[in-house]
Amino acid sequence: MSTTYGALQSLRLTPVHDRDQEPKWWRSSVIYQVYPRSFRDLDGDGVGDLAGITAELGQLAELDIDAIWLSPFYPSPQLDGGYDVSDYCDVDPSFGTLADFDALVSAADALSIRVIIDLVPNHCSQEHVLFRQALAAGPDAPERDLFVFRDGRGASGQLPPNNWQSHFGGPAWTRVTESDGQPGQWYLHLFDSSQPDFNWDNELVRQEFERVLCFWLDRGVAGFRVDVAHALIKAEGLPDWDGRADGGSIPGYPFTDAPMFGQPQIHDIYRRWREVLAEYDGERILCAEASVDPLDRLADWVRPDQMHQTFNFSYLAAPWDAAELRRIITSSLEAFDAVGAPTTWVLSNHDVVRHPTRLALTADSPRPGDGRGPEDEQPDHVLGTRRARAASLLMLGLPGGVYLYQGEELGLPDHTTLPHDVRQDPTYHRTGGSRLGRDGCRVPLPWTSTGASLGYSATGEAWLPQPQGWAELSREAQRHDPASTLSLYRSALALRREHGLGSGSLAWAEDLTGPDCLGLVNNGVLVLLNTGSAPVELPDLPVLLRSGSPASAPHILDPEECAWLQTEDPGTTGR
Numbered sequence: 001m002s003t004t005y006g007a008l009q010s011l012r013l014t015p016v017h018d019r020d021q022e023p024k025w026w027r028s029s030v031i032y033q034v035y036p037r038s039f040r041d042l043d044g045d046g047v048g049d050l051a052g053i054t055a056e057l058g059q060l061a062e063l064d065i066d067a068i069w070l071s072p073f074y075p076s077p078q079l080d081g082g083y084d085v086s087d088y089c090d091v092d093p094s095f096g097t098l099a100d101f102d103a104l105v106s107a108a109d110a111l112s113i114r115v116i117i118d119l120v121p122n123h124c125s126q127e128h129v130l131f132r133q134a135l136a137a138g139p140d141a142p143e144r145d146l147f148v149f150r151d152g153r154g155a156s157g158q159l160p161p162n163n164w165q166s167h168f169g170g171p172a173w174t175r176v177t178e179s180d181g182q183p184g185q186w187y188l189h190l191f192d193s194s195q196p197d198f199n200w201d202n203e204l205v206r207q208e209f210e211r212v213l214c215f216w217l218d219r220g221v222a223g224f225r226v227d228v229a230h231a232l233i234k235a236e237g238l239p240d241w242d243g244r245a246d247g248g249s250i251p252g253y254p255f256t257d258a259p260m261f262g263q264p265q266i267h268d269i270y271r272r273w274r275e276v277l278a279e280y281d282g283e284r285i286l287c288a289e290a291s292v293d294p295l296d297r298l299a300d301w302v303r304p305d306q307m308h309q310t311f312n313f314s315y316l317a318a319p320w321d322a323a324e325l326r327r328i329i330t331s332s333l334e335a336f337d338a339v340g341a342p343t344t345w346v347l348s349n350h351d352v353v354r355h356p357t358r359l360a361l362t363a364d365s366p367r368p369g370d371g372r373g374p375e376d377e378q379p380d381h382v383l384g385t386r387r388a389r390a391a392s393l394l395m396l397g398l399p400g401g402v403y404l405y406q407g408e409e410l411g412l413p414d415h416t417t418l419p420h421d422v423r424q425d426p427t428y429h430r431t432g433g434s435r436l437g438r439d440g441c442r443v444p445l446p447w448t449s450t451g452a453s454l455g456y457s458a459t460g461e462a463w464l465p466q467p468q469g470w471a472e473l474s475r476e477a478q479r480h481d482p483a484s485t486l487s488l489y490r491s492a493l494a495l496r497r498e499h500g501l502g503s504g505s506l507a508w509a510e511d512l513t514g515p516d517c518l519g520l521v522n523n524g525v526l527v528l529l530n531t532g533s534a535p536v537e538l539p540d541l542p543v544l545l546r547s548g549s550p551a552s553a554p555h556i557l558d559p560e561e562c563a564w565l566q567t568e569d570p571g572t573t574g575r
Helices: 050-055 057-061 098-110 129-137 142-146 203-218 266-278 295-302 322-337 381-396 426-430 485-498
Strands: 013-017 030-034 067-070 114-119 173-177 183-188 223-226 285-288 344-346 401-405 506-509 517-522 525-530 543-546 561-566
Touching: 013 322, 050 057, 050 098, 057 098, 098 114, 114 203, 129 142, 203 266, 266 285, 266 295, 295 322, 322 506, 322 517, 381 485, 381 525, 381 561, 485 543
Parallel strands: 030 067, 030 401, 067 114, 114 223, 223 285, 344 401
Antiparallel strands: 013 506, 173 183, 506 517, 517 525, 525 561, 543 561
Protein backbone atom coordinates (compact mmCIF):
# COMPACT_ATOMS: atom_id res chain seq x y z
CA MET A 1 0.00 0.00 0.00
CA SER A 2 1.52 3.34 -1.02
CA THR A 3 1.91 6.18 1.44
CA THR A 4 -0.86 8.50 0.24
CA TYR A 5 -3.58 10.19 2.18
CA GLY A 6 -6.16 8.51 -0.06
CA ALA A 7 -4.74 5.08 0.55
CA LEU A 8 -7.84 3.80 2.34
CA GLN A 9 -10.35 4.93 -0.25
CA SER A 10 -10.86 1.35 -1.38
CA LEU A 11 -11.16 0.04 2.18
CA ARG A 12 -14.52 -1.36 3.17
CA LEU A 13 -15.91 0.88 5.92
CA THR A 14 -19.00 0.33 8.08
CA PRO A 15 -20.29 3.74 9.21
CA VAL A 16 -21.70 3.88 12.75
CA HIS A 17 -21.71 7.52 13.84
CA ASP A 18 -21.87 10.83 11.94
CA ARG A 19 -19.81 13.91 12.73
CA ASP A 20 -21.31 16.07 15.47
CA GLN A 21 -22.66 19.33 14.07
CA GLU A 22 -23.52 20.94 17.43
CA PRO A 23 -20.65 23.19 18.61
CA LYS A 24 -21.22 22.79 22.33
CA TRP A 25 -18.15 22.37 24.53
CA TRP A 26 -19.50 19.47 26.58
CA ARG A 27 -20.31 17.26 23.59
CA SER A 28 -16.63 16.63 22.86
CA SER A 29 -15.08 17.59 26.18
CA VAL A 30 -12.15 16.15 28.11
CA ILE A 31 -12.92 16.40 31.83
CA TYR A 32 -10.36 15.54 34.50
CA GLN A 33 -11.58 14.13 37.80
CA VAL A 34 -9.88 15.47 40.92
CA TYR A 35 -10.29 13.46 44.12
CA PRO A 36 -9.39 16.30 46.51
CA ARG A 37 -8.19 14.19 49.45
CA SER A 38 -5.49 12.63 47.28
CA PHE A 39 -4.55 15.34 44.79
CA ARG A 40 -2.19 17.75 46.58
CA ASP A 41 -1.86 18.67 50.25
CA LEU A 42 -0.64 22.25 50.58
CA ASP A 43 -1.11 22.76 54.32
CA GLY A 44 0.77 19.59 55.29
CA ASP A 45 -1.90 17.81 57.35
CA GLY A 46 -1.88 14.72 55.14
CA VAL A 47 -5.21 15.46 53.43
CA GLY A 48 -5.41 17.16 50.05
CA ASP A 49 -7.03 20.59 49.90
CA LEU A 50 -8.53 23.13 47.53
CA ALA A 51 -5.43 25.32 47.70
CA GLY A 52 -3.38 22.34 46.56
CA ILE A 53 -5.61 21.90 43.53
CA THR A 54 -5.31 25.59 42.68
CA ALA A 55 -1.52 25.41 42.97
CA GLU A 56 -1.30 22.62 40.39
CA LEU A 57 -3.88 23.82 37.86
CA GLY A 58 -1.08 24.83 35.49
CA GLN A 59 0.04 21.21 35.33
CA LEU A 60 -3.47 20.16 34.36
CA ALA A 61 -3.75 22.91 31.77
CA GLU A 62 -0.79 21.31 29.99
CA LEU A 63 -3.05 18.33 29.30
CA ASP A 64 -5.36 20.55 27.24
CA ILE A 65 -8.45 19.61 29.26
CA ASP A 66 -11.78 21.45 29.15
CA ALA A 67 -12.84 21.07 32.77
CA ILE A 68 -12.09 19.50 36.12
CA TRP A 69 -14.63 17.60 38.17
CA LEU A 70 -14.16 17.81 41.92
CA SER A 71 -15.28 14.91 44.08
CA PRO A 72 -17.01 16.10 47.30
CA PHE A 73 -15.30 18.74 49.41
CA TYR A 74 -18.34 19.60 51.55
CA PRO A 75 -18.47 19.43 55.36
CA SER A 76 -18.62 15.76 56.23
CA PRO A 77 -17.57 13.28 58.91
CA GLN A 78 -15.70 11.56 56.06
CA LEU A 79 -17.08 8.11 56.77
CA ASP A 80 -17.41 7.53 53.01
CA GLY A 81 -14.76 9.76 51.51
CA GLY A 82 -16.97 12.84 51.66
CA TYR A 83 -19.99 11.24 50.01
CA ASP A 84 -21.66 11.53 53.41
CA VAL A 85 -22.48 15.24 53.22
CA SER A 86 -23.49 17.18 56.32
CA ASP A 87 -23.80 20.60 54.61
CA TYR A 88 -24.21 21.02 50.85
CA CYS A 89 -23.39 24.74 50.81
CA ASP A 90 -20.00 24.99 52.47
CA VAL A 91 -16.45 23.57 52.41
CA ASP A 92 -15.09 21.08 54.92
CA PRO A 93 -12.31 22.74 56.99
CA SER A 94 -9.93 19.93 56.00
CA PHE A 95 -10.21 21.16 52.39
CA GLY A 96 -10.28 24.90 53.08
CA THR A 97 -12.96 27.57 52.90
CA LEU A 98 -15.49 29.00 50.50
CA ALA A 99 -12.92 31.69 49.72
CA ASP A 100 -10.49 28.93 48.70
CA PHE A 101 -13.17 27.50 46.43
CA ASP A 102 -13.79 30.88 44.83
CA ALA A 103 -10.04 31.31 44.29
CA LEU A 104 -9.89 27.90 42.60
CA VAL A 105 -12.73 28.77 40.23
CA SER A 106 -11.10 32.09 39.39
CA ALA A 107 -7.69 30.51 38.74
CA ALA A 108 -9.26 27.80 36.61
CA ASP A 109 -11.19 30.36 34.59
CA ALA A 110 -7.93 32.21 33.85
CA LEU A 111 -6.64 28.95 32.34
CA SER A 112 -9.90 28.34 30.40
CA ILE A 113 -10.71 25.36 32.62
CA ARG A 114 -14.28 24.95 33.84
CA VAL A 115 -15.07 23.57 37.30
CA ILE A 116 -17.70 20.86 37.75
CA ILE A 117 -18.59 19.67 41.24
CA ASP A 118 -20.07 16.50 42.68
CA LEU A 119 -23.66 16.57 43.88
CA VAL A 120 -24.86 13.78 46.19
CA PRO A 121 -28.67 13.92 46.16
CA ASN A 122 -29.63 10.33 47.04
CA HIS A 123 -28.41 10.51 50.63
CA CYS A 124 -26.70 12.75 53.14
CA SER A 125 -24.73 12.27 56.35
CA GLN A 126 -26.47 11.26 59.54
CA GLU A 127 -24.99 14.50 60.90
CA HIS A 128 -26.95 16.66 58.43
CA VAL A 129 -29.23 19.03 60.34
CA LEU A 130 -32.31 17.73 58.54
CA PHE A 131 -31.65 14.14 59.61
CA ARG A 132 -30.89 15.16 63.19
CA GLN A 133 -34.21 17.01 63.24
CA ALA A 134 -35.95 13.95 61.82
CA LEU A 135 -34.53 11.73 64.56
CA ALA A 136 -35.55 14.18 67.26
CA ALA A 137 -39.06 14.69 65.87
CA GLY A 138 -40.17 11.09 66.30
CA PRO A 139 -42.46 8.79 64.29
CA ASP A 140 -45.07 10.30 61.94
CA ALA A 141 -43.53 13.79 62.23
CA PRO A 142 -43.24 15.75 58.96
CA GLU A 143 -39.47 16.01 59.52
CA ARG A 144 -39.19 12.24 59.09
CA ASP A 145 -40.92 12.39 55.71
CA LEU A 146 -37.82 14.07 54.28
CA PHE A 147 -36.18 10.63 54.58
CA VAL A 148 -37.36 7.04 54.12
CA PHE A 149 -38.51 5.98 57.58
CA ARG A 150 -40.70 2.91 57.97
CA ASP A 151 -42.05 0.75 60.76
CA GLY A 152 -40.40 -2.64 60.96
CA ARG A 153 -41.95 -6.01 60.22
CA GLY A 154 -42.65 -8.63 62.85
CA ALA A 155 -44.72 -8.57 66.00
CA SER A 156 -42.68 -5.77 67.56
CA GLY A 157 -41.23 -4.22 64.42
CA GLN A 158 -37.96 -6.04 65.03
CA LEU A 159 -37.41 -6.94 61.36
CA PRO A 160 -36.37 -4.52 58.59
CA PRO A 161 -39.22 -3.18 56.41
CA ASN A 162 -37.95 -5.21 53.44
CA ASN A 163 -34.98 -7.34 52.38
CA TRP A 164 -32.96 -4.69 50.53
CA GLN A 165 -29.20 -4.88 50.92
CA SER A 166 -26.67 -2.06 51.12
CA HIS A 167 -24.18 -1.51 48.29
CA PHE A 168 -21.50 -1.70 50.95
CA GLY A 169 -22.69 -4.99 52.45
CA GLY A 170 -25.28 -5.88 55.06
CA PRO A 171 -28.90 -4.70 55.29
CA ALA A 172 -30.01 -1.38 53.81
CA TRP A 173 -31.99 -0.52 56.96
CA THR A 174 -30.98 0.66 60.43
CA ARG A 175 -33.32 0.85 63.39
CA VAL A 176 -33.28 3.99 65.51
CA THR A 177 -33.69 4.41 69.22
CA GLU A 178 -36.53 6.83 69.90
CA SER A 179 -36.43 9.65 72.47
CA ASP A 180 -38.07 7.39 75.07
CA GLY A 181 -35.19 4.95 74.77
CA GLN A 182 -37.23 2.29 72.97
CA PRO A 183 -36.40 0.71 69.60
CA GLY A 184 -38.30 2.61 66.94
CA GLN A 185 -38.59 2.99 63.21
CA TRP A 186 -36.08 1.98 60.56
CA TYR A 187 -34.46 4.29 58.00
CA LEU A 188 -33.25 3.34 54.53
CA HIS A 189 -29.63 3.70 53.46
CA LEU A 190 -28.66 2.12 50.14
CA PHE A 191 -25.06 2.74 51.16
CA ASP A 192 -23.53 3.04 54.64
CA SER A 193 -25.71 3.30 57.75
CA SER A 194 -24.26 6.80 58.20
CA GLN A 195 -25.89 7.84 54.87
CA PRO A 196 -29.71 8.02 55.15
CA ASP A 197 -31.59 8.19 51.85
CA PHE A 198 -33.69 11.26 51.12
CA ASN A 199 -37.38 10.84 50.27
CA TRP A 200 -37.63 12.40 46.83
CA ASP A 201 -41.40 12.01 46.82
CA ASN A 202 -41.39 14.96 49.21
CA GLU A 203 -41.54 18.32 47.44
CA LEU A 204 -39.49 19.97 50.19
CA VAL A 205 -36.52 17.74 49.30
CA ARG A 206 -36.77 18.86 45.69
CA GLN A 207 -36.90 22.51 46.70
CA GLU A 208 -33.87 22.10 48.95
CA PHE A 209 -31.73 20.68 46.16
CA GLU A 210 -32.77 23.38 43.73
CA ARG A 211 -31.49 25.83 46.35
CA VAL A 212 -28.20 23.90 46.46
CA LEU A 213 -27.88 23.96 42.67
CA CYS A 214 -28.34 27.72 42.58
CA PHE A 215 -25.89 28.29 45.43
CA TRP A 216 -23.04 26.74 43.45
CA LEU A 217 -24.15 28.00 40.04
CA ASP A 218 -24.03 31.51 41.47
CA ARG A 219 -20.41 30.81 42.49
CA GLY A 220 -19.52 29.99 38.90
CA VAL A 221 -19.50 26.22 38.63
CA ALA A 222 -19.92 24.81 35.13
CA GLY A 223 -22.17 22.00 36.26
CA PHE A 224 -22.63 18.92 38.39
CA ARG A 225 -21.70 15.27 38.32
CA VAL A 226 -24.73 13.68 39.96
CA ASP A 227 -23.93 10.79 42.27
CA VAL A 228 -26.11 7.66 42.00
CA ALA A 229 -28.38 9.54 39.64
CA HIS A 230 -30.58 6.49 39.03
CA ALA A 231 -31.56 5.89 42.67
CA LEU A 232 -33.49 8.92 43.89
CA ILE A 233 -37.02 7.51 43.45
CA LYS A 234 -38.00 4.15 44.96
CA ALA A 235 -40.92 2.00 43.83
CA GLU A 236 -44.17 2.51 45.67
CA GLY A 237 -44.53 0.11 48.58
CA LEU A 238 -40.80 -0.68 48.65
CA PRO A 239 -41.25 -4.32 47.56
CA ASP A 240 -38.68 -6.99 48.35
CA TRP A 241 -35.84 -7.53 45.87
CA ASP A 242 -33.87 -10.75 45.54
CA GLY A 243 -31.54 -9.48 42.82
CA ARG A 244 -28.19 -7.76 43.21
CA ALA A 245 -27.91 -4.93 45.70
CA ASP A 246 -26.65 -2.60 42.96
CA GLY A 247 -29.48 -3.63 40.61
CA GLY A 248 -27.12 -5.12 38.03
CA SER A 249 -28.96 -7.55 35.81
CA ILE A 250 -28.70 -11.26 36.60
CA PRO A 251 -30.89 -14.13 35.33
CA GLY A 252 -34.41 -13.64 36.63
CA TYR A 253 -33.65 -10.20 38.06
CA PRO A 254 -33.09 -7.62 35.32
CA PHE A 255 -32.16 -4.06 36.21
CA THR A 256 -35.48 -2.90 34.80
CA ASP A 257 -37.29 -4.63 37.68
CA ALA A 258 -35.13 -3.27 40.52
CA PRO A 259 -37.47 -1.28 42.80
CA MET A 260 -34.78 1.09 44.08
CA PHE A 261 -33.40 2.17 40.70
CA GLY A 262 -34.50 3.72 37.44
CA GLN A 263 -38.07 4.58 38.36
CA PRO A 264 -39.83 6.63 35.63
CA GLN A 265 -40.61 9.56 37.95
CA ILE A 266 -36.91 10.27 38.41
CA HIS A 267 -36.76 11.95 35.03
CA ASP A 268 -39.11 14.72 36.15
CA ILE A 269 -36.45 15.77 38.67
CA TYR A 270 -33.78 16.12 36.01
CA ARG A 271 -36.09 17.93 33.63
CA ARG A 272 -36.55 20.55 36.33
CA TRP A 273 -32.79 20.71 37.00
CA ARG A 274 -32.15 21.21 33.30
CA GLU A 275 -34.50 24.21 33.44
CA VAL A 276 -32.60 25.62 36.43
CA LEU A 277 -29.26 25.33 34.63
CA ALA A 278 -30.71 26.90 31.48
CA GLU A 279 -31.29 30.10 33.44
CA TYR A 280 -27.50 30.55 33.68
CA ASP A 281 -25.14 31.44 30.87
CA GLY A 282 -22.11 29.46 29.74
CA GLU A 283 -23.67 26.07 28.95
CA ARG A 284 -23.74 24.60 32.46
CA ILE A 285 -24.09 20.82 32.43
CA LEU A 286 -25.33 17.76 34.31
CA CYS A 287 -23.51 14.43 34.14
CA ALA A 288 -25.19 11.33 35.53
CA GLU A 289 -23.45 8.60 37.44
CA ALA A 290 -26.12 6.09 36.51
CA SER A 291 -25.32 2.38 36.59
CA VAL A 292 -28.11 1.47 34.20
CA ASP A 293 -28.49 -1.35 31.72
CA PRO A 294 -29.11 -1.96 28.91
CA LEU A 295 -27.49 0.93 27.07
CA ASP A 296 -30.69 2.07 25.38
CA ARG A 297 -32.24 2.41 28.84
CA LEU A 298 -29.26 4.48 30.00
CA ALA A 299 -29.91 6.85 27.10
CA ASP A 300 -33.13 7.91 28.86
CA TRP A 301 -30.95 9.95 31.23
CA VAL A 302 -29.52 12.09 28.40
CA ARG A 303 -32.58 12.96 26.39
CA PRO A 304 -32.57 16.63 25.25
CA ASP A 305 -34.56 17.86 28.25
CA GLN A 306 -32.54 16.05 30.94
CA MET A 307 -28.85 15.31 31.58
CA HIS A 308 -26.15 16.41 29.16
CA GLN A 309 -23.83 13.46 29.77
CA THR A 310 -23.76 10.14 31.57
CA PHE A 311 -20.87 7.81 32.30
CA ASN A 312 -20.64 4.75 30.09
CA PHE A 313 -19.99 1.96 32.58
CA SER A 314 -20.48 -0.73 29.95
CA TYR A 315 -17.39 0.62 28.23
CA LEU A 316 -15.44 0.94 31.48
CA ALA A 317 -16.16 -2.71 32.30
CA ALA A 318 -15.40 -4.03 28.81
CA PRO A 319 -12.97 -6.97 28.69
CA TRP A 320 -9.69 -6.90 26.77
CA ASP A 321 -11.33 -8.33 23.65
CA ALA A 322 -11.56 -6.69 20.24
CA ALA A 323 -14.96 -8.12 19.32
CA GLU A 324 -16.53 -7.14 22.63
CA LEU A 325 -15.04 -3.64 22.49
CA ARG A 326 -16.49 -3.19 19.00
CA ARG A 327 -19.90 -4.39 20.16
CA ILE A 328 -20.00 -2.01 23.14
CA ILE A 329 -18.73 1.00 21.18
CA THR A 330 -21.27 0.38 18.42
CA SER A 331 -24.15 -0.15 20.85
CA SER A 332 -23.17 2.96 22.80
CA LEU A 333 -23.04 5.23 19.79
CA GLU A 334 -26.31 3.89 18.41
CA ALA A 335 -28.11 4.28 21.75
CA PHE A 336 -26.91 7.82 22.42
CA ASP A 337 -27.26 8.97 18.81
CA ALA A 338 -30.91 7.91 18.99
CA VAL A 339 -31.54 10.64 21.59
CA GLY A 340 -29.12 13.20 20.15
CA ALA A 341 -26.62 12.92 23.01
CA PRO A 342 -22.85 12.45 22.97
CA THR A 343 -21.36 9.25 24.31
CA THR A 344 -19.08 9.85 27.29
CA TRP A 345 -16.19 7.40 27.68
CA VAL A 346 -14.33 6.54 30.89
CA LEU A 347 -11.77 3.93 31.97
CA SER A 348 -11.04 4.77 35.61
CA ASN A 349 -12.48 6.71 38.54
CA HIS A 350 -12.45 6.78 42.34
CA ASP A 351 -14.88 3.84 42.62
CA VAL A 352 -13.17 1.22 40.45
CA VAL A 353 -9.83 -0.53 40.10
CA ARG A 354 -7.52 1.67 38.01
CA HIS A 355 -7.31 0.30 34.48
CA PRO A 356 -3.56 -0.51 34.50
CA THR A 357 -4.38 -3.00 37.28
CA ARG A 358 -7.81 -4.06 36.06
CA LEU A 359 -6.56 -4.96 32.59
CA ALA A 360 -3.89 -7.18 34.13
CA LEU A 361 -6.50 -9.26 35.99
CA THR A 362 -8.51 -12.15 34.60
CA ALA A 363 -12.19 -12.90 35.07
CA ASP A 364 -11.36 -15.79 37.40
CA SER A 365 -9.08 -13.68 39.58
CA PRO A 366 -10.18 -13.30 43.21
CA ARG A 367 -12.21 -10.09 43.52
CA PRO A 368 -11.61 -8.98 39.89
CA GLY A 369 -13.76 -5.89 40.40
CA ASP A 370 -12.72 -5.13 43.95
CA GLY A 371 -8.98 -4.67 43.89
CA ARG A 372 -6.15 -6.76 45.24
CA GLY A 373 -4.71 -7.21 48.69
CA PRO A 374 -1.24 -8.12 49.91
CA GLU A 375 -2.27 -11.80 50.26
CA ASP A 376 -3.38 -12.05 46.62
CA GLU A 377 -1.25 -12.98 43.65
CA GLN A 378 -0.11 -9.65 42.31
CA PRO A 379 -1.03 -8.47 38.80
CA ASP A 380 1.53 -8.26 36.03
CA HIS A 381 2.20 -4.51 36.07
CA VAL A 382 4.18 -4.60 32.83
CA LEU A 383 1.28 -6.24 31.00
CA GLY A 384 -1.25 -3.98 32.69
CA THR A 385 0.65 -0.83 31.78
CA ARG A 386 1.02 -1.89 28.16
CA ARG A 387 -2.68 -2.64 27.85
CA ALA A 388 -3.67 0.52 29.74
CA ARG A 389 -1.67 2.76 27.41
CA ALA A 390 -3.31 1.09 24.42
CA ALA A 391 -6.79 1.30 25.96
CA SER A 392 -6.30 4.99 26.72
CA LEU A 393 -5.24 5.72 23.15
CA LEU A 394 -8.29 3.87 21.83
CA MET A 395 -10.61 5.83 24.15
CA LEU A 396 -9.10 9.19 23.21
CA GLY A 397 -9.63 8.30 19.54
CA LEU A 398 -13.39 7.88 19.95
CA PRO A 399 -15.96 10.59 19.22
CA GLY A 400 -17.75 12.09 22.20
CA GLY A 401 -16.72 13.20 25.65
CA VAL A 402 -13.97 11.71 27.81
CA TYR A 403 -13.45 11.62 31.58
CA LEU A 404 -9.94 11.09 32.97
CA TYR A 405 -9.20 10.13 36.56
CA GLN A 406 -6.36 11.88 38.34
CA GLY A 407 -3.12 9.97 37.94
CA GLU A 408 -4.17 7.90 34.95
CA GLU A 409 -2.03 10.20 32.81
CA LEU A 410 0.88 8.92 34.90
CA GLY A 411 -0.10 5.29 34.37
CA LEU A 412 -0.72 4.79 38.09
CA PRO A 413 -1.92 1.31 39.09
CA ASP A 414 -3.92 0.48 42.18
CA HIS A 415 -2.05 0.08 45.45
CA THR A 416 -2.40 -3.71 45.55
CA THR A 417 -0.40 -4.28 48.75
CA LEU A 418 -2.14 -1.68 50.92
CA PRO A 419 -2.01 -2.79 54.59
CA HIS A 420 -5.45 -3.69 55.84
CA ASP A 421 -5.07 -1.69 59.04
CA VAL A 422 -5.05 1.59 57.09
CA ARG A 423 -8.11 0.88 54.94
CA GLN A 424 -10.92 3.41 55.35
CA ASP A 425 -13.56 2.36 52.80
CA PRO A 426 -16.81 1.41 54.60
CA THR A 427 -17.19 -1.54 52.20
CA TYR A 428 -14.15 -3.20 53.78
CA HIS A 429 -15.46 -2.77 57.29
CA ARG A 430 -19.13 -3.62 56.59
CA THR A 431 -18.14 -6.90 54.90
CA GLY A 432 -15.58 -7.96 57.49
CA GLY A 433 -12.83 -7.67 54.91
CA SER A 434 -14.38 -9.99 52.33
CA ARG A 435 -14.53 -6.99 49.98
CA LEU A 436 -11.42 -4.82 50.00
CA GLY A 437 -13.16 -1.63 48.92
CA ARG A 438 -11.82 1.28 46.90
CA ASP A 439 -8.89 2.62 48.89
CA GLY A 440 -6.40 1.13 46.42
CA CYS A 441 -7.43 3.55 43.66
CA ARG A 442 -7.54 6.59 45.98
CA VAL A 443 -3.92 6.75 47.11
CA PRO A 444 -2.32 10.25 47.12
CA LEU A 445 -0.61 11.27 43.88
CA PRO A 446 3.18 11.28 43.39
CA TRP A 447 4.41 14.68 42.21
CA THR A 448 8.17 14.38 42.75
CA SER A 449 10.71 11.56 42.68
CA THR A 450 11.85 12.07 46.26
CA GLY A 451 10.39 12.84 49.67
CA ALA A 452 8.29 10.93 52.17
CA SER A 453 5.09 11.44 50.17
CA LEU A 454 6.67 12.13 46.74
CA GLY A 455 5.66 15.78 46.76
CA TYR A 456 2.05 15.19 47.75
CA SER A 457 2.60 16.96 51.08
CA ALA A 458 5.45 19.19 52.23
CA THR A 459 5.46 17.46 55.62
CA GLY A 460 5.45 13.95 54.16
CA GLU A 461 2.09 13.19 55.77
CA ALA A 462 -0.47 11.26 53.71
CA TRP A 463 -3.87 9.87 54.68
CA LEU A 464 -3.04 6.65 52.80
CA PRO A 465 0.48 5.34 52.13
CA GLN A 466 1.85 5.24 48.60
CA PRO A 467 3.21 1.95 47.24
CA GLN A 468 6.81 1.15 46.47
CA GLY A 469 7.88 2.07 42.94
CA TRP A 470 5.78 5.19 42.51
CA ALA A 471 8.80 7.50 42.47
CA GLU A 472 9.48 6.52 38.86
CA LEU A 473 5.83 7.20 38.01
CA SER A 474 5.84 10.70 39.52
CA ARG A 475 5.02 13.69 37.37
CA GLU A 476 8.57 14.96 37.86
CA ALA A 477 10.08 11.69 36.62
CA GLN A 478 7.83 11.56 33.55
CA ARG A 479 7.70 15.22 32.63
CA HIS A 480 10.62 15.28 30.19
CA ASP A 481 10.57 11.61 29.10
CA PRO A 482 9.10 11.36 25.58
CA ALA A 483 8.34 7.68 26.13
CA SER A 484 6.39 8.23 29.39
CA THR A 485 2.68 7.72 29.83
CA LEU A 486 2.38 11.42 30.67
CA SER A 487 3.92 12.31 27.31
CA LEU A 488 1.57 9.86 25.58
CA TYR A 489 -1.47 11.54 27.12
CA ARG A 490 -0.22 15.02 26.28
CA SER A 491 0.39 14.05 22.66
CA ALA A 492 -2.91 12.21 22.33
CA LEU A 493 -4.95 15.06 23.80
CA ALA A 494 -3.25 17.61 21.56
CA LEU A 495 -3.87 15.45 18.47
CA ARG A 496 -7.43 14.79 19.57
CA ARG A 497 -8.10 18.52 19.49
CA GLU A 498 -6.11 19.15 16.29
CA HIS A 499 -8.02 16.48 14.36
CA GLY A 500 -11.42 17.16 15.93
CA LEU A 501 -11.79 13.56 17.10
CA GLY A 502 -14.19 14.43 19.92
CA SER A 503 -16.73 15.81 17.46
CA GLY A 504 -15.80 13.37 14.71
CA SER A 505 -17.44 10.41 13.05
CA LEU A 506 -16.78 6.70 13.39
CA ALA A 507 -16.66 3.94 10.81
CA TRP A 508 -15.28 0.46 11.35
CA ALA A 509 -12.42 -0.49 9.05
CA GLU A 510 -13.18 -3.96 7.77
CA ASP A 511 -10.76 -6.61 6.43
CA LEU A 512 -7.78 -4.59 7.62
CA THR A 513 -6.82 -6.57 10.67
CA GLY A 514 -7.28 -10.01 12.20
CA PRO A 515 -9.91 -11.15 14.74
CA ASP A 516 -7.89 -9.82 17.68
CA CYS A 517 -7.66 -6.33 16.19
CA LEU A 518 -9.96 -3.37 16.05
CA GLY A 519 -9.82 -0.69 13.37
CA LEU A 520 -11.85 2.50 13.14
CA VAL A 521 -11.67 5.73 11.17
CA ASN A 522 -12.52 9.06 12.85
CA ASN A 523 -12.05 12.39 11.02
CA GLY A 524 -9.24 11.11 8.85
CA VAL A 525 -7.46 9.23 11.63
CA LEU A 526 -7.22 5.44 11.53
CA VAL A 527 -7.17 3.98 15.04
CA LEU A 528 -5.84 0.41 15.26
CA LEU A 529 -5.84 -1.70 18.43
CA ASN A 530 -4.22 -5.12 18.75
CA THR A 531 -5.61 -7.10 21.70
CA GLY A 532 -3.97 -10.33 20.56
CA SER A 533 -0.65 -12.03 21.29
CA ALA A 534 0.80 -11.78 17.78
CA PRO A 535 2.04 -8.68 15.93
CA VAL A 536 0.17 -7.46 12.85
CA GLU A 537 1.28 -5.36 9.90
CA LEU A 538 0.42 -1.68 9.86
CA PRO A 539 -0.87 0.00 6.69
CA ASP A 540 1.74 2.13 4.93
CA LEU A 541 0.40 5.43 6.30
CA PRO A 542 1.95 8.21 8.38
CA VAL A 543 1.93 7.25 12.07
CA LEU A 544 0.67 10.05 14.30
CA LEU A 545 1.08 8.28 17.64
CA ARG A 546 1.44 4.80 19.09
CA SER A 547 1.13 3.47 22.60
CA GLY A 548 4.03 1.00 22.47
CA SER A 549 7.77 1.27 22.78
CA PRO A 550 9.69 3.72 20.57
CA ALA A 551 11.80 0.71 19.60
CA SER A 552 8.84 -1.03 17.95
CA ALA A 553 9.22 -1.88 14.28
CA PRO A 554 7.82 1.01 12.22
CA HIS A 555 5.35 -1.06 10.19
CA ILE A 556 4.35 -3.54 12.89
CA LEU A 557 1.60 -3.17 15.50
CA ASP A 558 2.78 -5.11 18.51
CA PRO A 559 0.52 -7.14 20.81
CA GLU A 560 -1.37 -4.95 23.28
CA GLU A 561 -0.61 -1.81 21.27
CA CYS A 562 -2.72 0.94 19.73
CA ALA A 563 -1.68 3.30 16.94
CA TRP A 564 -3.13 6.36 15.24
CA LEU A 565 -2.42 6.73 11.52
CA GLN A 566 -3.32 9.61 9.25
CA THR A 567 -5.49 8.68 6.29
CA GLU A 568 -6.11 12.08 4.73
CA ASP A 569 -4.86 15.65 4.78
CA PRO A 570 -5.45 17.28 8.18
CA GLY A 571 -7.77 20.23 8.17
CA THR A 572 -10.36 19.76 10.87
CA THR A 573 -9.75 21.65 14.08
CA GLY A 574 -11.54 21.81 17.38
CA ARG A 575 -12.05 19.22 20.11
